[in-house]
Amino acid sequence: MDITWAHKCWPRPRGDPQNLVRQYPDALIISGNPPVPLLRSRRRSSTALSRRKRTVGLDLGTSRVSVVIAESDDPTGPVSIMGVGETPADGLRKGVVVNLDKTIASIQAAAVAAERMAGQRIESVVVSLGGTHLWSQNSTGVVAVASGDREIGEDDVQRVVEASRAVSVASDRQVIHVIPRAYTVDGQDGVRDAIGMTGHRLEVETNIITGAQTAVQNVIKCVHGAGFDIEDVVCAGLAAGEGVLTPQELDLGVCVVDIGAGTTAVVVYNEGAARHLAVLPVGGNHVTSDIAIGLRTTLDEAESLKLNYGHTLPDVIDHGEKVEVRQVGGDRINALPRRFLAEIIGPRMKEIFQMAREEVRKSGFDGLLPAGVVVSGGGSRLMGTTDAAQLVFDTSVRLGQPTGVTGLADRAQGPSFAVSVGLVKWGMRHHSRDHVNGRQQATFGSTYQKTVRWLRDFF
Known part of the structure; x- marks a missing residue:
């Protein structure tokens, strides 16, 4: 049997490949520390793959780390649970990473369990962010509509939301989410979807959620250290709301x-x-x-x-x-x-x-x-x-x-899975529309992207 090594950020496993093959005869061995055996997934047609989106939620809780793999062909519809993995969290306290190595090990263990259940390999995750360092504040932004015909487009919405980010944030903190609450077009307030409307002046009221840079960076380090890319970082409370409301x-x-x-x-x-x-x-x-x-x-x-x-x-x-x-x-x-x-x-x-x-x-x-x-x-x-x-x-x-789960739904039942299920629903709903529309934008933003690039270059 040939052994294929799927390289991520870890070197080739130190374990004896033949022992791994004997232990997992039908497995694809993924590079990791320890090596991660992954059952080969069934082949699907290219049409099915292009129609369905898969998302992985990684909930970093104080007492446990959980991973949920799900897919859906409708960003606003039900998600089908494919795999679930849980493991005790030894490296987190009050939702914050306090031991990198232990947290990485917990992430890997939970991911292996979810991968084996789903029969698919995890490439990237939507990860939760917890801790008392998170808090929110209100802000406003205003811009002039750019187009000649004064019709508000997605670029105008993005510009006004970015304008609302111009708030005083301490040097040791960073913006996690910018969530539009309502728009005002030429004095007409209470607008929930401004795209397509006509006006000269566009305003927005937003709720800005910030967090400690060190806490965010440690989460990013742990996820990358476990061998996964990050699609988004989402405050655990928002993910819970996404999962149960x-x-x-x-x-x-x-x-x-x-x-x-x-x-x-x-x-x-x-x-x-x-x-x-x-x-x-x-x-x-x-x-x-x-x-x-x-x-x-x-x-x-x-x-x-x-x-x-x-x-x-x-x-x-x-x-x-x-x-x-x-x-x-x-x-x-x-x-x-x-x-x-x-x-x-x-x-x-x-x-x-x-x-x-x-x-x-x-x-x-x-x-x-x-x-x-x-x-x-x-x-x-x-x-x-x-x-x-x-x-x-x-x-x-x-x-x-x-709510809104099918497939192996019994494996992700109960209030304990509010965040992990909410993360996959968040990934489906928000990333399908490029983070921007007339009703809500909630994204980790350019600060996160800069942090990710810096960490990748550094490590």
């Missing part, structure tokens, strides 16, 4: 609260665009830590108790119900009231939702979100989460499950 919710107004392990992202949407983004420094790991301290048990035992018996509302737990807790430093097991466990969990979850509502107040949309709140992320899997959120927000709350 419906068009009707986006138009009416809705808040996404994506509870991760180390952080919680809060994104407020209205009239189809993100109006406010914030990342809170608390998440599901804080609940686990509270349980471990309160019950004097290990973090692993606390996580198991949280997921299997935890509840956010103590009052709904029967007083006589017990749970067995293994104590730290031995085999001693105590039977404790389950209500006590809920009394530990409840205050922390209430705190998270109170902090999230404060961000909604800052956005100016408190009480103006008819579609309510959608809670997603691994931290939302606790029983009673939506009820606890409803008590704080005083509005309708639902659990955010990935």
